[in-house]
Amino acid sequence: xxxxxxxxxxxxxxxxxxxxxxxxxxxxxxxxxxxIAEGQYELQSNIIEKTTKVLIPRTLDKDGKIVxxxxxxxxxxxxxxxxxxxxxxxxxxxxxPLAEKYTERLDSVKYLKCHHDVGFMIGSSYLNxxxxxxxxxxxxxxxxxxKSLSTRFRPNAGILQSWNxxxxxxxxxxxxxxxxxxxxxxxxxxxEATKFSGDSSFYKIAVSHANKTLANHYRDNNSCYHVVxxxxxxxxxxxxxxxxxxxxxxxxxxxxxxxxxxYTVCYRYTKNPIxxxxxxxxxxxIFTEKTLxxxxxxxxxYNAPNIPNEPRDVSAxxxxxxxxxxxSMYLPEKKYKLTADKIIATLSTPAYRAEIGTxxxxxxxxxxxxxPHNNEIDVPLNYADYYFLEALVRKRDGLNMNYLTQITKx
Ligand code: GLY
Numbered sequence: 001x002x003x004x005x006x007x008x009x010x011x012x013x014x015x016x017x018x019x020x021x022x023x024x025x026x027x028x029x030x031x032x033x034x035x036i037a038e039g040q041y042e043l044q045s046n047i048i049e050k051t052t053k054v055l056i057p058r059t060l061d062k063d064g065k066i067v068x069x070x071x072x073x074x075x076x077x078x079x080x081x082x083x084x085x086x087x088x089x090x091x092x093x094x095x096x097p098l099a100e101k102y103t104e105r106l107d108s109v110k111y112l113k114c115h116h117d118v119g120f121m122i123g124s125s126y127l128n129x130x131x132x133x134x135x136x137x138x139x140x141x142x143x144x145x146x147k148s149l150s151t152r153f154r155p156n157a158g159i160l161q162s163w164n165x166x167x168x169x170x171x172x173x174x175x176x177x178x179x180x181x182x183x184x185x186x187x188x189x190x191x192e193a194t195k196f197s198g199d200s201s202f203y204k205i206a207v208s209h210a211n212k213t214l215a216n217h218y219r220d221n222n223s224c225y226h227v228v229x230x231x232x233x234x235x236x237x238x239x240x241x242x243x244x245x246x247x248x249x250x251x252x253x254x255x256x257x258x259x260x261x262x263y264t265v266c267y268r269y270t271k272n273p274i275x276x277x278x279x280x281x282x283x284x285x286i287f288t289e290k291t292l293x294x295x296x297x298x299x300x301x302y303n304a305p306n307i308p309n310e311p312r313d314v315s316a317x318x319x320x321x322x323x324x325x326x327x328s329m330y331l332p333e334k335k336y337k338l339t340a341d342k343i344i345a346t347l348s349t350p351a352y353r354a355e356i357g358t359x360x361x362x363x364x365x366x367x368x369x370x371x372p373h374n375n376e377i378d379v380p381l382n383y384a385d386y387y388f389l390e391a392l393v394r395k396r397d398g399l400n401m402n403y404l405t406q407i408t409k410x
Contacts (some may be wrong), residue, residue, distance in 0.1 A: 026341075029348050030396045033363075034089040037389060039356035040363055041086055044079075045098055047361075054105055059369070059379045060360045071106050074117035078386040080106065081124030084132055085389035089396070096133075103129045103138075110144040113151050116162045119186025124386060127192060131404070139196045146193030146202045149186060157235040158208040160186070162227075173241070177232040180243070181217055181224050181255040184210065184262025191269035203269070210266045214278055216240075217259070222285040223251040223302070224259050244370040250303035254368075256286050257319035264323045267330060268404065279327055286320065287339060295346045296339065300368040311377055314352060315367040315384035317343050322387045325394035326404075344391060354380070364388055 047066075048055045056076050058069045069076055080102035087095035103125040112118050122145040130138040152161045154177055162180045165171050170178070187206040194203035216237050217224045226242040245252030260282040266275040286292065289302045297317045304310040324340035347353060347364060354365055362380030369376025 026395065029344060030089065030392055033348060033353075033388075033392055034086070036353065036356060036363055037082070037086045037385075038090055038092065040354070040359075040361045041083060041095075043357060044361040045083075048102075056102075056105075056382075057360070057362070058382050059376050060362070064360065066360045071109055072112060072114075074115070074120055075382055076106055076109065077103075077121040077124035077126075078382040081128050082382065082386045082389050084125075084128040085386070085393055088132060088393055089389065099129060100133075107141065110141045111148055113148045114164060116149065116152055116160055116183050116186050118145050118149050119189040120383075123186075123189050127189065142189060143193045143197045143199075146190050146197075149190065150202060150205055153205045153209075154230070154232040157230040157232050158212045159183075159230060160205065160209050161232065173229075175227075175229045176238060177230040179213065179217075179228050179230060180226055181213070181262075182258045184213060184266075185258050187262060188265045188269075191265075206266070207270065207272075210263070210275065213259075214263075214274070218278075218281075222281040223289075224255055224282075226252050226255045242372075244372060246301040246304050246371075250301050251285075251289070252301050253298040253313045253316035254300075254319065256282060256302070257316045257323070260286065260327075261319050261323035264326050264330075268326070276327075276330055279323070280331070283324070283327070283336065283339075296343050297346060297352065297366070300371055304371075311368050311371070312366050313368040314347065314364050315381050315387070317347065318364070318384050318387035318391060321347075322391040322394060325391055340391060340395065344388075344395060347388060 044057060054071065055068045056071070056073070056079050057066050058073065058075050059067045061067050080099060083095055083099040083102055087099050106121060106125050109118055109121050122142060126138045126141045129135060130142065149160065153159070154161055157177060159177070159179050160183055161177045162183045163170055163178050165173070165175050165178065187210060190202040190206040194200055216228045219225070225240040225248070226245050228240050229238040230236065231238055241248045242250065242252060245255065260279055263275045263279040263282065266272070267279065286298070291302050291307050292298055293308070293312075297312045297314055299307050299310040300313040301310075321340040321343040324336045328337035328340070352364055352366055354363060359365055359380050362382065363385040365380055366378055367376070367381040367384040368378065369381065371377060
């Protein structure tokens with residue numbers, strides 16, 4: 001009995017020490033969102049487990065039905081990744097076998113060479129899995145993925161080609177070698193592959209791509225173009241355009257967030273201050289943009305024509321929030337974390353967060369896929385949820401984000 005009381009006392013003490021740097025409201029927001037995530041994924045995985053088909057939920061269609069995607073879809077890793085984060089946030093072992101199963105379904109993605117998105121797909125699934133379990137097999141998948149991604153490097157232009165130009169809407173543009181700002185998100189897998197394999201070619205490709213993107217995607221006001229088309233033979237920039245934004249000169253909201261996150265990641269691996277400077281400049285652009293609403297959830301494009309009567313894009317906000325927690329590790333100013341905290345607080349209100357059992361079992365409402373393609377307007381998106389949960393892990397773990405660089409096996 002005495003020993004039990006002592007142990008209980010010790011547990012209380014250690015809990016109060018580890019929580020002493022966090023405000024009660026922070027702890028509440030993390031606990032509350034973890035409960036929601038567990039509730040929604042319980043329901044989502046019950047549906048998935050009822051069939052032998054591979055079901056990967058991405059969004060809702062116009063009738064409110066869940067849209068499932070095949071494993072070669074660019075969003076295929078985010079559901080597995082969200083389960084990894086739910087496992088981490090809840091400490092509930094029931095999530096581990098599901099996270100492993102949903103990750104390992106994506107094994108053949110490592111051979112995909114037809115687009116650049118393998119970084120998103122394998123990073124969200126296998127890399128998170130590796131970070132939480134140290135599974136050596138996952139490392140091999142990451143290195144193989146980096147090899148596939150590297151086949152898209154065009155040395156004369158110094159960039160990774162994002163899209164092929166074989167689809168009708170792509171070929172109509174007359175592009176030769178389109179690079180989208182989203183591609184900055186695929187570099188993490190290259191940096192990790194160099195760490196795992198010792199092959200520096202992946203690292204060099206990532207650095208070259210980041211430098212070229214910095215030179216050619218960004219405008220003087222630190223906003224960015226969505227698409228830059230290169231001549232892969234000469235490296236010449238052929239055009240600067242948009243595909244998912246309002247127009248070529250506008251600032252597509254999610255693209256700004258991809259850049260913020262991407263340059264922060266480049267700083268993590270290289271410690272080159274130009275990348276952190278770039279992330280600071282992007283922050284300054286986003287958070288002083290006059291069309292950004294006070295609640296910090298942007299409209300889908302900062303220059304959309306009918307603001308304030310335009311859809312918001314929650315996914316852009318969650319990507320930024322996650323990036324800002326990482327930036328706050330490297331920078332002394334408090335504003336980065338405070339901004340991220342404010343985004344998380346806003347998203348944790350009923351205006352944006354669904355109740356358990358609603359919203360097709362997704363966590364957040366009000367994202368936008370692509371307005372120009374009339375696709376996924378004001379819907380939940382699996383990647384909005386994924387970056388929201390990542391942001392919560394980062395918020396909880398504060399400046400001690402060693403889970404990015406060390407295995408944090410239980
Ligand atoms: N990477 C595709 C998108 O952001 O919509």
